[in-house]
Amino acid sequence: xxxxxxxxxxxxxxxxPELLNFxxxxxxxxxxxxxxxxxxxxxxxxLKELVLDPNTKVVVAEDEGGKLVASGYAVxxxxxxxxxxxxxxxxxxxxxxxxxxxxxxxxxxxxxxxxWSKDQGFNEIRLTVYEDNLxxxxxxxxxxxxxxxxxxxxxxxxxxx
Numbered sequence: 533x534x535x536x537x538x539x540x541x542x543x544x545x546x547x548x549p550e551l552l553n554f555x556x557x558x559x560x561x562x563x564x565x566x567x568x569x570x571x572x573x574x575x576x577x578x579l580k581e582l583v584l585d586p587n588t589k590v591v592v593a594e595d596e597g598g599k600l601v602a603s604g605y606a607v608x609x610x611x612x613x614x615x616x617x618x619x620x621x622x623x624x625x626x627x628x629x630x631x632x633x634x635x636x637x638x639x640x641x642x643x644x645x646x647x648w649s650k651d652q653g654f655n656e657i658r659l660t661v662y663e664d665n666l667x668x669x670x671x672x673x674x675x676x677x678x679x680x681x682x683x684x685x686x687x688x689x690x691x692x693x
Contacts, residue, residue: 536635538601540644543583544592550600551592552578554627565662567691577625582607589648590625593637602628604641606649611656621649623633625630626668642675 543551559574582588582605593602605625611617623645628637649657661668661681673679 535633536595536637536640538593538595540591540593540640543592543603547592547600548579548583551583551590551603554600554603555579555625555627558627562662562665565664567687568685570628576638582625583592587652589645591641593628593632595632601632602637602641604638604645606657607647608652608654609628609658615656617656619654620658621645621652621654623649623657626659638671639675642672644681646675651693 540607541644555575555577559569559572559576563569579590585607588605588607590605591603592600595601604623604627606621606623608619609622611620622660623642626638626641658680659672659677661672663669669679
């Protein structure tokens with residue numbers, strides 16, 4: 533059960549400034565796991581497009597004072613032609629303000645996104661997480677995700693080994 537007393541709602545355009553801050557928080561958190569990330573300034577998402585897209589669900593958590601403290605999205609992705617499903621729901625943009633972690637907010641956002649995905653007819657739901665990001669892996673396993681595939685690469689000679 534979530535210890536968080538705020539609300540969960542769909543993101544709106546007026547949330548964009550804070551959503552852009554969340555995006556930078558995600559990039560800062562992921563940079564140690566990925567030496568291939570480009571130089572700052574860096575952006576992962578077209579957040580305005582995601583918020584406006586009727587086929588995408590962007591959820592935010594808002595504390596009792598109206599401050600946005602977390603986010604996540606579910607988008608439709610086309611599956612590879614050889615899989616047993618044509619499309620799947622992909623979850624991403626998962627961020628929780630460090631001051632609000634450990635309150636069950638991410639689990640509630642995942643629940644909202646999974647429920648929306650199932651309501652849209654998706655029977656396959658996926659997300660990606662860096663292999664060394666053990667806290668994130670444990671959080672996603674706790675809400676029912678299972679490890680599926682590991683992407684591998686040969687590090688550049690300039691990277692620390």
